[in-house]
Amino acid sequence: MPPKRKAPPVTASRKRARASSSLSPPPSEPAEQPSPEGRVTGFDQFRVPLLEGDVLYIPDFLPPADAEGLYAALAALPDWHHPTLRIYNRAVQQSRAVAVYASSPRTIKYSGTEIRAHAFPPVLERVRRTVEARLAQRFDVCMLNRYDDGGVYIGRHSDTCENLIIASLSLGAARSFVMTPRMPPRAAGGEGEERRRELEARETVRFTMQDRSLVVMQGKTQDYWKHEIPKERRVKEGRISLTFRQT
Numbered sequence: 535m536p537p538k539r540k541a542p543p544v545t546a547s548r549k550r551a552r553a554s555s556s557l558s559p560p561p562s563e564p565a566e567q568p569s570p571e572g573r574v575t576g577f578d579q580f581r582v583p584l585l586e587g588d589v590l591y592i593p594d595f596l597p598p599a600d601a602e603g604l605y606a607a608l609a610a611l612p613d614w615h616h617p618t619l620r621i622y623n624r625a626v627q628q629s630r631a632v633a634v635y636a637s638s639p640r641t642i643k644y645s646g647t648e649i650r651a652h653a654f655p656p657v658l659e660r661v662r663r664t665v666e667a668r669l670a671q672r673f674d675v676c677m678l679n680r681y682d683d684g685g686v687y688i689g690r691h692s693d694t695c696e697n698l699i700i701a702s703l704s705l706g707a708a709r710s711f712v713m714t715p716r717m718p719p720r721a722a723g724g725e726g727e728e729r730r731r732e733l734e735a736r737e738t739v740r741f742t743m744q745d746r747s748l749v750v751m752q753g754k755t756q757d758y759w760k761h762e763i764p765k766e767r768r769v770k771e772g773r774i775s776l777t778f779r780q781t
């Protein structure tokens with residue numbers, strides 16, 4: 535059961551946030567045991583109010599006892615690396631370190647490069663089981679992101695919809711999560727004029743992801759919203775996110 539607490543306030547602003555990098559998701563294959571609804575249910579009090587988008591922000595998702603020592607254990611995994619990305623035909627090393635795990639051996643496409651997915655180590659497998667049990671979902675891939683301080687960020691992007699549900703568990707420093715409205719191509723959205731105006735009037739939404747919190751993105755979120763974790767120079771501590779994915 536989710537804790538009986540209200541999610542912290544979410545703010546909307548017209549300020550457009552910085553761009554941009556893209557995260558290409560893993561190749562798709564059927565989820566191991568998709569739920570009948572294909573979405574996380576039962577956490578309504580944690581829904582972030584968004585027009586066209588289904589996002590939950592669940593504070594205190596992981597109990598303190600379960601989180602003890604977890605950051606250090608994950609940071610010590612041998613699989614972290616900084617991918618080299620091709621940006622405007624230049625090779626650029628990403629500031630964010632990543633490590634990828636999957637339930638079956640494979641290579642994962644990521645921003646124009648490829649990353650080898652490793653088997654889930656026991657420390658991560660334990661967390662996966664907790665997340666799966668609480669959300670009543672199965673996740674076959676987990677990408678870890680390590681932001682060593684507030685200078686490390688992820689640019690504005692959408693993940694592809696092949697990631698049916700993304701559940702991102704935060705450990706360490708609190709960081710902002712910024713969601714910017716996105717219009718899907720006219721044909722994909724199939725919106726009437728009035729609806730389109732309503733969608734175009736949406737504002738940027740921002741909230742803070744605290745230590746041990748969980749963000750769930752599902753439904754049409756990736757079609758209608760982009761997300762990012764901007765640079766925040768005043769943040770001196772590190773953060774690790776565990777992004778569980780269904781591919």
Ligand SMILES: O=C(O)CCC(=O)C(=O)O
Pocket residue numbers: 557677679688693702761762763775777
């Ligand atoms: O670090 C996070 O919580 C989010 C990472 C992210 O945006 C992504 O993996 O698509």
